[in-house]
Amino acid sequence: MTETYRIARLPIRLRGYIAPDTRSQFEGYVEPGRYYVLEEKRNFPNPDTDYVRLEVPTLTALDSWICSRWRTQKYAELRDEEKPPPAPRISFKDDPLAIPEDRLVTLLENFKSYRYDLDQARYPWPLPGIQLPLAPPQTNNCCTFVEALVVKAFADEHGQTLEWNPTRHRQMMIVSTEDFFSPVTAAIESGMGLHAPSADVPPHPWTLIQGWRNQWRSGHTFLIVDHHSDTDKVLILESNSAYGLDGVGYRGIGMLRDKGLRPPAQWWKLEDVWTWRRVQSTYLFRQQAWLKVKNRTLSGLEGATS
Numbered sequence: 006m007t008e009t010y011r012i013a014r015l016p017i018r019l020r021g022y023i024a025p026d027t028r029s030q031f032e033g034y035v036e037p038g039r040y041y042v043l044e045e046k047r048n049f050p051n052p053d054t055d056y057v058r059l060e061v062p063t064l065t066a067l068d069s070w071i072c073s074r075w076r077t078q079k080y081a082e083l084r085d086e087e088k089p090p091p092a093p094r095i096s097f098k099d100d101p102l103a104i105p106e107d108r109l110v111t112l113l114e115n116f117k118s119y120r121y122d123l124d125q126a127r128y129p130w131p132l133p134g135i136q137l138p139l140a141p142p143q144t145n146n147c148c149t150f151v152e153a154l155v156v157k158a159f160a161d162e163h164g165q166t167l168e169w170n171p172t173r174h175r176q177m178m179i180v181s182t183e184d185f186f187s188p189v190t191a192a193i194e195s196g197m198g199l200h201a202p203s204a205d206v207p208p209h210p211w212t213l214i215q216g217w218r219n220q221w222r223s224g225h226t227f228l229i230v231d232h233h234s235d236t237d238k239v240l241i242l243e244s245n246s247a248y249g250l251d252g253v254g255y256r257g258i259g260m261l262r263d264k265g266l267r268p269p270a271q272w273w274k275l276e277d278v279w280t281w282r283r284v285q286s287t288y289l290f291r292q293q294a295w296l297k298v299k300n301r302t303l304s305g306l307e308g309a310t311s
Contacts, residue, residue: 008088011042013057013073013081021069025049025056033064035071036219038289039205041282042083043068057081062287063218091234092209095199096299102166102196103297106211108158110266110303116150116253117262119143121246128153133160134170147226148188150244150253151213152177155228155296159197168195179215179224186215186292188226198294207232207281208239210306211298216288225288227256228296231304233273237280240268240304249277270305 015037023030025046044058055074061067073081097103115129122144128137130153145153152174159167175181176191184190192198192213201212208214208229217224227243241256254260255268257277272278285291 009085010088011045011083012086013040013042013059013071013083014038015040015071015081017080019071019080021059021061021064021071023066023070025058025070027072029070032066032069035059035061035069036063036289038219040286045083057083060282060286062283089206092207092232092295095209095295097297098299100297100299102159102163103299104158104162105300106298106303107300108162109154109211109298112154112158113253113261113266116145116154116244117260119145119150119244119252121146121244121250121252123246130157132156132169132174133165133167135174137174145244145253147244148177148179151188151226151228155192155197155213159195167197177226182221185217185221185224185290188215189213189292189294192294192296196297198296201293201295204291204293205285207234207237208293209295210301210304211296213294213296214284214288214291215293216284216291218288220290229284229293230255230268231301231306232281233306236273237282238273238275238278239281239284240272241279241284267303268305272305 017037019035021032021035023032040059042057043060046056049056053076054072056070057073058068058070061069123146125144126146126149127140127144129140156169173191173195176187179187193200210231212229214229215226227241230240230242232239244253248256250260252260257279258264258268
């Protein structure tokens with residue numbers, strides 16, 4: 006039987022409450038977007054109102070009640086959606102622009118000493134076609150980490166076949182309001198990645214994500230090394246100053262300098278590792294590019310080397 010989720014789509018920002026009552030404690034605002042429904046109370050506490058409890062990871066309690074209807078006015082669209090199947094694993098073995106995963110893993114060693122600094126980001130090496138601020142100091146942010154790692158790996162493998170230039174760099178830095186997902190665009194237009202079938206489909210091994218917590222503030226660029234379909238856990242590789250990180254590491258696991266380059270065996274069993282569902286509910290606006298990475302073993306998942 007196909008598994009389904011109850012989904013709420015909010016067209017406007019709504020107030021979130023600790024209980025299904027607008028007189029209860031205010032928890033914070035629930036931004037417009039798509040949320041998973043945890044509980045529903047229809048015609049409660051009287052026929053004039055409906056309430057739903059949503060999964061909202063951006064709030065302290067991780068969930069919140071909203072009033073979804075008052076009389077004839079509906080504030081949220083509720084519907085059932087089928088759980089999408091796991092992403093088909095593409096080997097990329099015959100793709101001329103694919104790179105072996107070892108290229109990326111070897112480069113990660115250079116980021117062990119990096120600390121997170123949003124405004125004073127430095128690169129560990131030059132990249133083709135552009136002028137960059139180089140370390141020291143060894144500081145970076147989410148965008149500069151992803152660009153430094155991914156572009157260096159593809160450039161080392163393919164040389165001038167990879168076209169990287171100031172336009173691509175500006176896309177990675179999201180300097181234009183014409184494309185809020187420009188890091189994904191840059192990866193695809195340069196040939197390093199493929200369009201994902203949708204923003205909601207489970208990620209492929211080595212997926213580049215550009216996500217926004219709201220429209221268009223609190224953005225984040227990060228990599229998903231793999232997705233464990235049975236638990237829905239995702240192995241997130243990023244530069245961040247949150248979730249126990251201060252620089253480059255795996256979300257919910259720790260820093261590269263403390264934990265090493267490779268994630269723990271069966272990382273998907275660790276409590277603090279995020280699910281794809283939580284990523285979706287946190288980064289309400291997002292796009293993904295599936296990077297062309299072959300010979301994959303880092304995640305330890307069966308079939309990842311195919």
